[in-house]
Amino acid sequence: MSTQLWIYLIVGASFALYIGIAFWSKASSTGEYYVAGKGVHPVANGMATAADWMSAASFISMAGIIAFMGRDGSVYLMGWTGGYVLLAMLLAPYLRKFGKFTVPDFVGERYYSQTARLVAIICALFVSFTYVAGQMRGVGIVFSRFLEVDINLGVIIGMAIVFFYAVLGGMKGITYTQVAQYCVLIVAYLVPAIFISIMLTGHVIPQLGFGSEVKGTDMAVLDRLNGLVTELGFSAYTDGSKSTIDVFFITAALMVGTAGLPHVIVRFFTVPRVRDARISAGWALVFIALLYTTAPAVAAFARTNLITTVDNAEYTQLPSWFKNWEGAGLIAWTDKNGDGKVQYRAGDAFAGAPAFTGETGPQGQRLVKNAPSANENELYVDRDIMVLANPEIAQLPGWVIALVAAGGLAAALSTAAGLLLVISTSISHDLLKSNLMPHISEKQELMAARISAAVAVIIAGYFGINPPGFVAQVVAFAFGLAAASFFPAIIMGIFYKRMNREGAITGMVVGLVFTFAYIVYFKFVNPAANTPANWWFGISPEGVGTLGMIFNFIVAFVVSKVTPPPPERVQHMVEDIRVPRGASAPVAGH
Amino acid sequence: MEEKQTAAAGYWRENVRLVLTLLAIWFLVSYGAGILFVDVLDKVHLGGFPLGFWFAQQGSIYVFVVLIFVYVWRMNKLDRKYDVHEE
Numbered sequence A: 001m002s003t004q005l006w007i008y009l010i011v012g013a014s015f016a017l018y019i020g021i022a023f024w025s026k027a028s029s030t031g032e033y034y035v036a037g038k039g040v041h042p043v044a045n046g047m048a049t050a051a052d053w054m055s056a057a058s059f060i061s062m063a064g065i066i067a068f069m070g071r072d073g074s075v076y077l078m079g080w081t082g083g084y085v086l087l088a089m090l091l092a093p094y095l096r097k098f099g100k101f102t103v104p105d106f107v108g109e110r111y112y113s114q115t116a117r118l119v120a121i122i123c124a125l126f127v128s129f130t131y132v133a134g135q136m137r138g139v140g141i142v143f144s145r146f147l148e149v150d151i152n153l154g155v156i157i158g159m160a161i162v163f164f165y166a167v168l169g170g171m172k173g174i175t176y177t178q179v180a181q182y183c184v185l186i187v188a189y190l191v192p193a194i195f196i197s198i199m200l201t202g203h204v205i206p207q208l209g210f211g212s213e214v215k216g217t218d219m220a221v222l223d224r225l226n227g228l229v230t231e232l233g234f235s236a237y238t239d240g241s242k243s244t245i246d247v248f249f250i251t252a253a254l255m256v257g258t259a260g261l262p263h264v265i266v267r268f269f270t271v272p273r274v275r276d277a278r279i280s281a282g283w284a285l286v287f288i289a290l291l292y293t294t295a296p297a298v299a300a301f302a303r304t305n306l307i308t309t310v311d312n313a314e315y316t317q318l319p320s321w322f323k324n325w326e327g328a329g330l331i332a333w334t335d336k337n338g339d340g341k342v343q344y345r346a347g348d349a350f351a352g353a354p355a356f357t358g359e360t361g362p363q364g365q366r367l368v369k370n371a372p373s374a375n376e377n378e379l380y381v382d383r384d385i386m387v388l389a390n391p392e393i394a395q396l397p398g399w400v401i402a403l404v405a406a407g408g409l410a411a412a413l414s415t416a417a418g419l420l421l422v423i424s425t426s427i428s429h430d431l432l433k434s435n436l437m438p439h440i441s442e443k444q445e446l447m448a449a450r451i452s453a454a455v456a457v458i459i460a461g462y463f464g465i466n467p468p469g470f471v472a473q474v475v476a477f478a479f480g481l482a483a484a485s486f487f488p489a490i491i492m493g494i495f496y497k498r499m500n501r502e503g504a505i506t507g508m509v510v511g512l513v514f515t516f517a518y519i520v521y522f523k524f525v526n527p528a529a530n531t532p533a534n535w536w537f538g539i540s541p542e543g544v545g546t547l548g549m550i551f552n553f554i555v556a557f558v559v560s561k562v563t564p565p566p567p568e569r570v571q572h573m574v575e576d577i578r579v580p581r582g583a584s585a586p587v588a589g590h
Numbered sequence B: 001m002e003e004k005q006t007a008a009a010g011y012w013r014e015n016v017r018l019v020l021t022l023l024a025i026w027f028l029v030s031y032g033a034g035i036l037f038v039d040v041l042d043k044v045h046l047g048g049f050p051l052g053f054w055f056a057q058q059g060s061i062y063v064f065v066v067l068i069f070v071y072v073w074r075m076n077k078l079d080r081k082y083d084v085h086e087e
Helices: A003-024 A030-038 A042-053 A056-098 A103-110 A114-146 A151-201 A221-231 A244-260 A262-269 A274-310 A320-327 A385-393 A398-436 A442-465 A471-484 A486-495 A501-525 A541-561 A568-577 B002-036 B051-081
Strands: A331-333 A356-360 A366-368 A379-381
Touching (some): A003 A151, A030 A262, A042 A274, A042 A398, A056 A385, A056 A398, A056 B051, A103 A114, A103 A262, A103 A398, A103 A486, A103 A568, A114 A151, A114 A262, A114 A471, A114 A486, A114 A501, A151 A398, A151 A442, A221 A274, A244 A262, A244 A486, A244 A541, A244 B002, A274 A385, A274 B051, A320 A331, A320 A385, A385 A398, A471 A501, A486 A501, A486 A568
Antiparallel strands (some): A331 A379, A356 A366
């Protein structure tokens, strides 16, 4: 069977499965639409959380980023897993006990203030829209490369699928499709990783192969890779280039940001009991760790394979994957010394992404308009292809390639759906029902939720087709803002009874404005100044959310000391959420 | 009523102490072994890994998983001790 046929078959079957699940789990009340009736088993919720959390970026980009960053890539591995420890111990059980639907619900009630609720709604919407645009783009890339459809048509097909099960099924539909999507994506990630580990090291488990010798030699994988990259002029793979303080702050911003992301937090509202919320955070991390401990192994294997395959090879003799990805515009080669061989060295071959002239050179390579840089490097490789091209580089059978395509789509769709739900809930529940139009009936609220989900799908699709040039830059925003706003407000709401409305609101505003201004200044206003010498304390915009969080805590504490304590009923509410017993049963309406 | 309040305070104190202990370990394996002390740890090797690199890309994640399950186990015990567990 041809690879293309396998791709249609496997991707088609996975889509049929998602739609089938959506029909089976259609939501009929707001409780089911927002939090799946609070009846999800903790292991299922763990899987759904893992799929919700692991986006197109985790599945497609992360291993590639680590492959090119080496040691510095560790910030993503620790940052995007360590947050679950904070979630499990500091947030999830208490928010579950609180027993409402959303993060703005908690902020609004704990701080007895519609202003606080509004700040939380704005943050939730901003973070979610930032994120969802990237997912739609991921869907488009997978479609255009593997299904040979136009990237825009790919986005539209993705929109239609998400529309179907998010709008119809709400949280209930999303939860069970996410469970299925987790299974698809993890198999798709592990199968090629295992194959490659066996080929390179003889170990079935990639995590072990990562730390052992290259097959047929007595040299460790990492030592060999260090030798290869230093010979080509890169710094050693196991050495970092970022300063310790920056690594520290970026890791912290990613961890705290993860714990503060509304689409992750809301998943813990869907389980029946407080103890289920605790254990399901554990299961979520088990399922996430499966991918996150495999990714750095894949990164090291892929970098080794890439170097040994392409460096100093005749262009005309290169395997077909090279030309496939060159065709997709994600690889480019500019023959600087005219020897017909690919020289892969440190530095950029040319500035920016390749702009092709439409003509081909003497060896048949696609020519680029970009002016070649002064160094010897002739190769441009987009980091995103490391995972997608891996099965082809390792010459794996067609069904494995098809599986990777289905896995990339599962990762992007599951995260997009979770985010769309947060957007629709923020509008129908937090903004309309709790704020502007408190008298609407449950039926009307449900209708409003579905309409806002539908509108959000269309906006997300628009950004997927016309990606704003700053998508990559705004990711720093999502984590930084979540870290600087939600996290401190929720933590103090639970652990510091004396925290009041005035303190929490000033803290959130200070944290937000500071983080926002710092990122905007270095990313948009004055990108030329974005160097360690100009950063405060050497902290990059990616890590500044941690500083914003610290400011939030300090300002909130000081302000709360000089303003009146929260009312009696709020203090009782805090006492109540601290003990598990008496968590509310599934709610019908509210 | 008063007795109940003291019990609730005791439960909360033990809860906070447990969380602080576990978070100290969380901090040590990630920020400590994976970031602050890597230069020292990298001199030691674990199989083909420099130890600091292993903590940063593998070990810290395994410890995170264990920490959550220890937390769950200890909290369930604590809930029963203070009779605040759910049905």
